[in-house]
Amino acid sequence: MKKIIALEDREHPCALLRTADGYELQTGERRFACAIEALGDGRHRVRAGEERREVHIAQHGDHIWIHVDGRAYALHRINPLDALAARGAGGGDSTLSPMPGTILTVQVQPGDAVEAGQVLLTMESMKLEVTITAPHDGEIAEVLCAPGQTVPVKAALLRFADKETQA
The missing domain is CATH 3.30.700.30 (Glycoprotein, Type 4 Pilin)
Structure with missing residues (x-):
């Protein structure tokens, strides 16, 4: 399978x-x-x-x-098929909420350079504290959440700058 x-x-x-x-x-x-x-x-x-x-x-x-x-x-x-369609969408990549929850802390802001594995934010879901880390090196273009905000699953939490614009 x-x-x-x-x-x-x-x-x-x-x-x-x-x-x-x-x-x-x-x-x-x-x-x-x-x-x-x-x-x-x-x-x-x-x-x-x-x-x-x-x-x-x-x-x-x-x-x-x-x-x-x-x-x-x-x-x-x-x-x-959804994965193929998403690859054709273009644009900078986003970090999505892995589950519904409440944002506890946000450790980055637009313009910050981050490394793969660096903590970006923490959220609480199902009584668990979840750490969201950078999936790759890059620059934060936009933070789309704030502490105290409730987010659904797959909500965009932040966006990375396009690799072409990072020079």
């Missing part, structure tokens, strides 16, 4: 393959055995390759939130 999964504003084509021993996850050229066991109350035991972790998982439609090791990750399935 081939899918495109968005994780931290990056798309990852992947496939979940059934094997004689369970499942295997393939992303790019990498393949590893995986399993998930429900423990109750949103808790799950996940095995990916040799790694084993207990995580909390919440799901609503195509949106999945995974809380592990003090961080929350938002995953959502993307229709491949």
Whole structure:
């Protein structure tokens, strides 16, 4: 079953393959055995390759939130046709809200240069504090949210300047 999964504003084509021993996850050229066991109350035991972790998982439609090791990750399935259409839209890229929530802090402003992984803002959702980080190096063109603001899933939170205008 081939899918495109968005994780931290990056798309990852992947496939979940059934094997004689369970499942295997393939992303790019990498393949590893995986399993998930429900423990109750949103808790799950996940095995990916040799790694084993207990995580909390919440799901609503195509949106999945995974809380592990003090961080929350938002995953959502993307229709491949929608992904192709979005690539043709042009313009600077945006960082979108991975889930509905309330903006707690905004650490950047227009004109700021940021590096991949740098904290841009924090939000609260489902009683979890979620840190939104820069998906790549760039310059902030516009901040579209403010502390205290409630935002829906996929709301544009900030926009990066077009790479051509960053010189």
